[in-house]
Amino acid sequence: MSRFTLIVARDLRLALRRGADSTMVVTFFILIAVLFPLGVGPDTAILARISPGVIWVTALLASMLSLERLFQADFEDGSLDLLVLGSLPLEAVVLAKSLAHWLTTGMLLIVAAPVLALLLNMSAEGLIALVLAMLLGTPSLTLIGAVGAALTVGARRGGALLSLLVLPLYVPVLIFGVGAVDAAISGMAVRPHFLILGALLAGTLVLTPLAGAAALRQAVQ
Amino acid sequence: MSTFAGHGLECARSERIVFAGLDFAVESGAVLILTGPNGVGKSSLLRLMAGLLEPAAGRITWDGAPMADDPEAHGARLDYLGHLDGVKGLLTVAENLRFWTGLGGGRGAPDGAVKGALEATGLVRLADLPCRFLSAGQRRRLALARVIAGTRPLWLLDEPTSGLDHDAVGAFENAVGRHCRSRQGMAVIATHTALSLEGARTLELSPYAEKAREQAAEAAR
Numbered sequence: 556m557s558r559f560t561l562i563v564a565r566d567l568r569l570a571l572r573r574g575a576d577s578t579m580v581v582t583f584f585i586l587i588a589v590l591f592p593l594g595v596g597p598d599t600a601i602l603a604r605i606s607p608g609v610i611w612v613t614a615l616l617a618s619m620l621s622l623e624r625l626f627q628a629d630f631e632d633g634s635l636d637l638l639v640l641g642s643l644p645l646e647a648v649v650l651a652k653s654l655a656h657w658l659t660t661g662m663l664l665i666v667a668a669p670v671l672a673l674l675l676n677m678s679a680e681g682l683i684a685l686v687l688a689m690l691l692g693t694p695s696l697t698l699i700g701a702v703g704a705a706l707t708v709g710a711r712r713g714g715a716l717l718s719l720l721v722l723p724l725y726v727p728v729l730i731f732g733v734g735a736v737d738a739a740i741s742g743m744a745v746r747p748h749f750l751i752l753g754a755l756l757a758g759t760l761v762l763t764p765l766a767g768a769a770a771l772r773q774a775v776q
Numbered sequence: 777m778s779t780f781a782g783h784g785l786e787c788a789r790s791e792r793i794v795f796a797g798l799d800f801a802v803e804s805g806a807v808l809i810l811t812g813p814n815g816v817g818k819s820s821l822l823r824l825m826a827g828l829l830e831p832a833a834g835r836i837t838w839d840g841a842p843m844a845d846d847p848e849a850h851g852a853r854l855d856y857l858g859h860l861d862g863v864k865g866l867l868t869v870a871e872n873l874r875f876w877t878g879l880g881g882g883r884g885a886p887d888g889a890v891k892g893a894l895e896a897t898g899l900v901r902l903a904d905l906p907c908r909f910l911s912a913g914q915r916r917r918l919a920l921a922r923v924i925a926g927t928r929p930l931w932l933l934d935e936p937t938s939g940l941d942h943d944a945v946g947a948f949e950n951a952v953g954r955h956c957r958s959r960q961g962m963a964v965i966a967t968h969t970a971l972s973l974e975g976a977r978t979l980e981l982s983p984y985a986e987k988a989r990e991q992a993a994e995a996a997r
Contacts, residue, residue, distance in 0.1 A: 561878050565867070572866040633860025640826060640851045641879050775828050 558643040559651050566655030576621045580660045581667055584617040588671040599676045606675035607736035610685065611692075613671075614664050615725050618696045622721070623714045625656055625704040626771065635708070639775050645768035653694075653701045653763070661693035677740070684739030691752040692732045698756075698763040699724045705770035727755055777804050778839050780825075780930060780962060785834035786988070787820045793832065794820050795984035796991055802962045804929070807952060807973050810966040812981035818966035819859065821981065822932050825964060826856045854930040855880070861919035865908030869899055869918055872907055876922045893925035896951050898944065913939040924951050931955060931963040937971070949973055 570577055591609050592602055629635040638648050668689055669682050677685065703721035707713035735748035781801040787794045794817035802808045810818045823829040825836065827847050836843040843850045863872050873890055894900045897917040907915065916939045923931055931952070937945050949971055955961040965971070 558879050561875060565864075565871075565875050568871075569864060569866050631860075632864065633858050633862040634864070636826075636828060636856065636858055636860070637862050637876065638879075639828065640854070640856055642848075642852050643879060644848070776830070 562651035563655045570659040577659045580617050580620050581663045587613045603676040606677040607733045611732045622700040622704045626708045630708045646764040649764045649767035653697050657694050657697040665689045681736050681740040684736045688732045688735040692728045695728050695756045695759045698759040702763050702766045705767040708774040779803050782836045786832045788832040793988040796988040798984040804960045805956050806962050807976040808964045809976050809978045816981040816985045819934050822934050826932050853928050855923045855926045855928045857923050857933045861915045863907045863915050868904050870903040877925045880926045889925045893921040897921040929961045933965045937969045
């Protein structure tokens with residue numbers, strides 16, 4: 556096994572054995588989305604109108620929930636020192652850990668999202684666009700979040716600080732993610748939104764491992 | 777035959793100078809023991825040697841070439857054991873060990889090395905036990921097994937015998953002996969335990985800490 560897949564496999568195995576983290580993220584996602592019909596009222600037209608925004612905002616918050624632990628656990632048990640010294644470049648380590656995190660949270664959100672969208676009376680065109688937009692958008696969320704997690708490693712109450720750092724950076728993904736679904740529902744061109752989401756993913760894929768690795772090197776000093 | 781040396785090293789932790797003007801040299805096959813009271817900078821010196829910390833002044837060289845020129849090459853020739861064990865409670869003893877050895881070498885340590893390290897640290901019977909059930913001493917043994925299974929020439933060990941019982945200390949001394957004699961490796965060990973290691977030199981850090989205090993007092997005047 557290559558060293559990259561070794562790290563992905565270890566984090567997947569840890570997530571699988573712990574279980575609680577992934578379950579919590581999905582449960583949070585579903586619970587918050589279910590609160591909206593209760594708060595806004597049962598008017599299906601209004602629910603359909605707000606459903607893209609509700610699902611995306613809830614997904615943003617849910618994906619942030621478990622980010623705090625992304626590097627914190629390795630920092631606390633000394634693994635981070637060894638990863639920094641290891642023969643795999645730290646940028647690749649950040650990418651591997653982000654991939655494992657996305658597989659155990661982002662993927663689950665994508666599976667849960669269509670069910671919630673149905674609950675909120677979203678149309679079939681919207682559903683397909685939502686899943687595709689989330690496939691492109693949620694990896695960016697994890698990657699941006701990884702930088703925030705790396706910056707707040709070792710900080711007390713890192714979770715609150717993390718959300719302050721990361722949420723503003725989530726805005727472009729939110730805008731074009733919701734935009735894609737809205738465009739699909741109203742029969743307009745969806746392609747531009749997907750292209751921008753793809754561009755955001757390409758950008759974060761290159762930049763965030765560099766920023767995350769730099770932050771982790773600072774953290775072990 | 778390689779030489780690992782430091783010249784005029786000064787270490788600062790958040791403005792405070794811990795030690796100053798420190799020189800050291802270790803050759804292949806040699807052991808250097810770092811001694812001194814708590815807080816004198818043994819762990820900091822080891823982190824400097826590993827490249828996890830940057831010296832405030834001075835330089836560290838390997839065969840005359842400055843370590844700062846190629847930190848990745850330096851990381852690839854050392855194994856570091858800090859205060860923390862880098863052990864995941866959810867993984868078994870063997871899984872933890874295989875992860876680190878797989879990550880360590882470019883080719884990955886052969887299975888024989890993993891088995892040998894488990895035997896050397898007396899963990900063979902516990903190989904399939906999740907690490908959260910290990911005692912502190914057993915976790916320390918596992919951390920040592922990671923170093924023993926590696927193939928790097930330079931060992932940097934911070935309090936390696938903390939929590940170890942009498943037999944395990946003996947096994948550890950043997951492992952260091954084998955590493956230095958038959959593999960021509962070198963080891964730098966910070967410890968308060970009297971270890972019986974053949975031909976080990978001792979570096980007492982107190983004079984350098986004293987020097988740092990004098991410098992600080994002079995600067996204040």
